[in-house]
Amino acid sequence: MTGTQILVPVRDSVTLRNTVAYAAESAVDAEPGAAPTLHFVYPVSERVTVGDPPEDATELLDRVRAWVAEDLGDNAASIGVETALVGPDEYLFNPGDYADVLGRYAAENDVETVVLDPEFNPSGMTPLLPPLETELERAGLAVEIAPVERPTRRFPLARRAGLGQFAVLFGWAYGFYLLVGGTLSTFDLATGAISGLVVAGLLWRISLSGFVDVSRLAGRLGRLVVYAPFLLWEIAKANFQIAYVVLHPDLPIDPEVVEFDAAVWSELPVTTLANSITLTPGTLTIDVSRRHFTVHALTDGAREDLLGGTLERAVRFVFYGRSAARIPSPAERDADSDDAERPTEGENA
Structure with a gap:
């Protein structure tokens, strides 16, 4: 990584803790004689900022400060740590909006490098990270996705199920079979029922979660x-x-x-x-x-x-x-x- 001023946008995620540790490690590994500073910023849209800063933002930034102090250890005195809210007076919606406020902060603080949490997604809807990375690079910043492991999400394959699940799945499979067949002949009605029973019998504990009334x-x-x-x-x-x-x-x-x-x-x-x-x-x-x-x-x-x-x-x-x-x-x-x-x-x- 290049640059002694490192910008890390933060939002609560399953990989944020490891991203903070990676940024701290990068600052420790900076060139001898450099005076690195870690900038942790929380982008917050105008629509959620009424009066005081949102409690979850300030609480998260306090938590990040505690994490980075723990990770820096004996190097804490030689590495600066800054935290800030960015964008509280703007409506942040798309990746360009987020890139604009991050880019302005970077320009004001002579930041050249941005480390992104691989799970960073403040919009909470469509994936933001790839287009945000592109927009930041267009602004002349060096961008790196923190190489941290994402936790594996495991869900039970088979679930508790009742007759409601079986009936619903059979109805869907039977209706789809008849729709594709296009006729209501005796043969299609019989083979559709058989197919629906097979599908429901195999998948009724897998395809639906929860009980169906x-x-x-x-x-x-x-x-x-x-x-x-x-x-x-x-x-x-x-x-x-x-x-x-x-x-x-x-x-x-x-x-x-x-x-x-x-x-x-x-x-x-x-x-x-x-x-x-x-x-x-x-x-x-x-x-x-x-x-x-x-x-x-x-x-x-x-x-x-x-x-x-x-x-x-x-x-x-x-x-x-x-x-x-x-x-x-x-x-x-x-x-x-x-x-x-x-x-x-x-x-x-």
Whole structure:
């Protein structure tokens, strides 16, 4: 490795501890007479920075300082260690955004070398590391992926399973066989049933995780059949609204990024809502972190419809039933939160 000023972007990961150790070792091995400094920076987007720095960022940087002090040992006095938050006043979304803030920090501190954690992925969605490495190299920085081992993830091949798993897998296999066959002849019905039984018998403890409640699954599928035309109707309405905006002489757009916590839980409902929002013209899901949605809305109307919770209620109806559809919308939940935080007359006095 070249350079005595080493920049290490950090986010909590399974390989961060070893990456810190590698960076410390590289600083110790610097040329004699050099004064190396390790710069550990935590990129944090504007949307999660309100007032004080986020606790997880400052706690992680404190942890990194403790790690590097342990790794440097007797060399700690001769090697500088700096920690910082970068990008708190910017909205960081793509690899170019992260490369810009890291590049500016590097220029301000005469850093020429960047060490990247192989599991570094602050966006939490699509892989960020390869394009980030390319963007940093374009900025004139020497980039190295820390050569640390990633832990092997092992999962049990066979799982506990019930008749629900067997029935669902048989239904999928049987339906797929008939779909590919294209006919409902006696021969296809018989051979499809046999094939479905073989597939279900071999894979029912492997292909599905968790127990399946067949009656609940059937209810969800029925509600999904109702949801599909509803979503198509919402898409059609939004198309007309966007067409009106585009054809209007004044082009009355008001783009804005909005955030809200959706009242949906687990991966499939969250994914369904995120995709439904994106499919509806005028809104685009930018980021999802658990239940926290970041959405770009093109117009006031699109923003009002989004926060009005029409799609959210429909998705809750599909996955949780009719009673869940009555949960307040994001706008109503936000209004209730504001009312709860507003001081009463007695508090003012």
